[in-house]
Amino acid sequence: MDCLFCKIAAGQIPARPVYEDEDLFAFADINPQAPVHILIIPRRHIASLDHSAAGDAALLGALLETAAKIARDKGLARGYRVVINTGADGGQTVDHLHVHLLGGRSMAWPPG
Ligand code: 5GP
Ligand code: ZN
Numbered sequence: 001m002d003c004l005f006c007k008i009a010a011g012q013i014p015a016r017p018v019y020e021d022e023d024l025f026a027f028a029d030i031n032p033q034a035p036v037h038i039l040i041i042p043r044r045h046i047a048s049l050d051h052s053a054a055g056d057a058a059l060l061g062a063l064l065e066t067a068a069k070i071a072r073d074k075g076l077a078r079g080y081r082v083v084i085n086t087g088a089d090g091g092q093t094v095d096h097l098h099v100h101l102l103g104g105r106s107m108a109w110p111p112g
Contacts, residue, residue, distance in 0.1 A: 035104025
């Protein structure tokens with residue numbers, strides 16, 4: 001499949017890995033928007049959150065649990081933000097489900 005994040009998860013395109021297991025892969029964002037900016041993805045191709053199904057509940061839970069674990073490992077005790085951009089209006093630019101973990105600075109609300 002011609003998918004950038006599938007290729008990153010498969011090691012065909014280099015990335016800075018942060019965490020990996022059988023189901024998930026996490027790596028540094030190439031264009032960081034905060035001192036810590038990590039992407040967490042399922043190894044299996046799911047185009048977006050809108051393409052997930054009832055059977056993906058455990059996988060979705062694991063994505064969030066892993067975001068929290070990485071945040072603790074990175075020392076983000078002051079807080080952090082977890083974002084899943086979905087679809088065109090959501091600002092999604094890579095069509096493989098990914099969780100952004102952002103931290104190391106204070107975040108504004110609402111987002112742009
Ligand atoms: P989206 O806008 O779809 O929510 O986020 C896509 C993210 O992927 C962006 O933050 C962008 O910087 C990141 N990204 C795009 N291409 C690459 C790449 O080749 N390597 C890495 N590590 N990140 C990428
Ligand atoms: Zn993919």
